[in-house]
Amino acid sequence: MEAVPVRAVTWRGLWLAPVVLGMTVLAGTAIGETRLPFVTVLRTLANHLWGAGYPVDGIEAGIIWSYRLPRAVVAACCGAGLALTGVVLQALLRNPLADPYLMGLSAGASTGAVLVTVAGLGGGAISMSLGALTGAVLAFGCVAVLARAVSGDVGGGRATQAAAAIILAGIAGSQLFNALTAFIIARSANAEQARGIMFWLMGNLSGIRWDDVGACMAVSVAGVALCLWHRRGLDAFTFGADGAASLGINVRALRGSLIAATAVMVGVLVSKVGAIGFVGLVVPHAMRFLVGARHDRLVPASALAGAVFLVAADVISRILVPGQVLPIGVVTALVGAPAFALILVHGARK
Template sequence: MTVVAVHRPNVYASRLGRGALGFVVLLAAVVAGTCIGETPIPLTTVAQVLANKLLGAGYPLDPIDTGIIWNYRLPRAIVAACCGTGLAISGVVLQSLLRNALADPYLLGISAGASTGAVTVTIAGLGAGAVSMSLGAFIGALLAFLLVAGLAKAAGGGVSLQGTGQIVLAGIAGSQLFNALTSFIITKSANAEQARGIMFWLLGNLSGARWPDVWLAVPIALLGLLATIWYARALDAFAFGADQAAALGIPVRTTQVVLIGVTALVTAVMVSIVGSIGFVGLVIPHAARFLVGVRHGRLGPATAIIGAVFLIAADVLSRTIIPGQVLPIGVITALVGAPIFALILLRGRRTR
């Protein structure tokens, strides 16, 4: 009993310390994303703008600097953090449920389905204004996953999807199908100006992120993180297979439905705000496992922080790598993610 009494405070202190460190790193990333851009803004100016807006400090500042920081860069950095968190958490959940190191919303076609749903609502006018862009993206994401899962299960002869390669192959086919549907809808229903805007958005674009997007992205990202923490024990159990998870008392079907629904919702909302961004859900969970191990109680929060910092850094790079131009953020994540994807494939081949 004495050992337990001494050990518990140490465990809680360690968790509190890791949480505080993660919060400081995330805060520093958001501030850096606000300072760095096409035109660098000093940290003192950013601090004074935040003091004026949040505390009513009354520092005399240039209204242009205030507008750039408060109305453009700060919400953009926060949305980037939420998007990175949501997509990375979705990758953790899918990789655990499917026991597949290559599972993520982009490769499984969920992002493509969400894009199709969002474009169907906004461009084709499905729902006559009664269906929001995020709801359309959610419906598209769910349909995409159901189609991919059904195709993979049929290709595998009806066996479980866990640990099989069919789900990734089916995801690639599903992505191509939904990308083709998206292109068809844009070509048929959009004018030239709308088509240019949509195509740029589909590659990942944070330029339009504003405070209303923050109020939508933050709770959805927190929902994904909290769901991962709440189901951490179940996700740990799924590492041994669905049958073993059931033997450990995990309600397998309910857990799968809830977590797949949360994953589809998080992916859909992030896609509806910033477009389809690939490889975040694939790369970040592997980096987090390398740092903190495979237990989801630690893996979930670590993935969320790393994903947020990674996408903020990618957004900063997309604005500064070519002077006077802004690259789609999906280009940056693909340049980083594609080589790591290849390394994962080669590592998997060596371990077989």
Template sequence: MTDAARSLASTTAPSGHSNAARPARLVPSARSAWHWSWLAPLLLFAAVMAGTAIGETAIPLDTILKVLANHLGDATFAVDRIDAGIVWEYRLSRAILAACCGTGLALAGVVLQALLRNPLADPFLMGISAGASTGAVSVAILGIGAGTLTLSLGAFAGAGLAFGLVVVLAHTAGSGTGGGRATQAAGAIILAGIAGSQLFNALTALIIAKSASAEQARGIMFWLMGNLSGVRWDDVALALPAALAGLAICLWYRRALDAFTFGADSAASLGIPVRRVRGVLIAAMALVTAAMVSMVGAIGFVGLVIPHAMRFLVGSRHTRLVPASALAGAIFLIGADVLSRILVAGQVLPIGVVTALIGAPAFALILIRGARTR
């Protein structure tokens, strides 16, 4: 057994065994780690209510609760029709979709950073965002699909095509397990993702420059930077199962993710089927990311910053890191969406702009703190 594998075994040893391999300051006790768990539903509910209440026109909390009671139950509270329409048709669905996207992107970041052992890995490393952009542009500008494909379906198809290209390229470059080949496979995936991203970004730019009118180019560029303005309940019906499925898969493979943080070779020495587990996790996160990007466009820094921030708070064990990142990603993106609506009076900013303005300084602080504590 390798030294990394012994270290992993020590982190999962019962109380009284050696835990020297993990820094005590980063890994709270199991008991303290669950103290916050009962707060998670309350925090998420509060964030969704805040995302529904705050906007160009403030909506009182009691009005929101009455609207929910009217739609979800048999209540007949008297509510202004305009307020009811804002709450149910616009803001509530938008807040829930923001939570789903934040959860999905944060989980994808957790998985990719563990599997690839790269702290800069995020959901868009696989070229999914670039492929989704090309698919959306092809539908909106070139008319591919002859009117049968929506912008979201075109983006999803493009994301799937990009992911398939990255997988084929990485496999051709030499994927495998054991004997150092697993490390080579992770490097091949990263390089293939970079190549795929550059290719599809170039295709998107070419289509816009050659075929788009000024108005089309403006609309597409706004969507590419992240846009929740057109969200409806049909989108929530797709995003919510995708986010929950991604969370369930990550929790199911949480111990395998712990093993991967010590390297694929160490994971193989512990009996984990590296190729199969890696394939399942990467494919699942690619599909989750593709679903989110196809609805809201490219939103950066969520999958990059949130996992790092949560490691400082709950440690690196995925039993805690996965649910904490899911919750933090949901709350972060709801907050970013609220800011996108109120920062500039009478105008809604692309949500990707807000996440970048918050995420870039936050990631810089995480890097500086990490360098000082090493």
């Protein structure tokens, strides 16, 4: 078996990424429930970024700078991070249906976050992000143990059985942790808390402020850097764990570091915006169709497309129903569920 050729990251055309991302964030800042002139958006940004001193209404400036802009930035970071988790899980597990939502990571992170915020686990000493991270790691551990018990080691003609077992175990884990979350809410939350939490669990960026930007941006940028650093290893997993080991990849170390990074990203992002499904499933497949399966191109393309996709979904969630903001998970599911069906049909035909 020949080794996968390793090339440097293709930078040609990559200069468009910050332009596209900047235009997307600007669109997410300009479009919302309240109609604001585009020139007001530009003047507000100029005032805060460069001290331009343009006359702008204080309320409109507050909506743009304190509400819409951080919301758009966090949506972009979450979209990029969730898309990367899909790329990593699909590569390591060799399963086109693997993503943090279907694998139970999002459900586990939600349970951990709710335990901290509603049930008061840790007595205030544990942050919501740490609770979500712990829940995500625990959920993935449960799914891995269940899948291994069902299918055994991958290989020996059992790869198809193992791939199906992983997805089924992920669905079982998701249902388990979703049930635990519902039980905690019913047991510990009052009616107003329950309503707010259930809205948050479907994906909600309404409470995002500038304090939330740093953590989301840090995990997303670190995730992109880590995936690009390990792009050769991700390519090698195309041949399976044994094939990757024969190509000189330290399979256990690579899998452990990338799974840990995935759990951290999911935990932090879910603690900020709730469980948003299908981003990690739809975006990597779309980008493989456009740029191919090589991870030196797939990683930056998926991160950019995930950012654009989630900002667009957030805009749609604010304007689809006049006078009401929908959970962003509703919009992503409307796109992701049909895409999930197409992937299933395509996989069955292959």
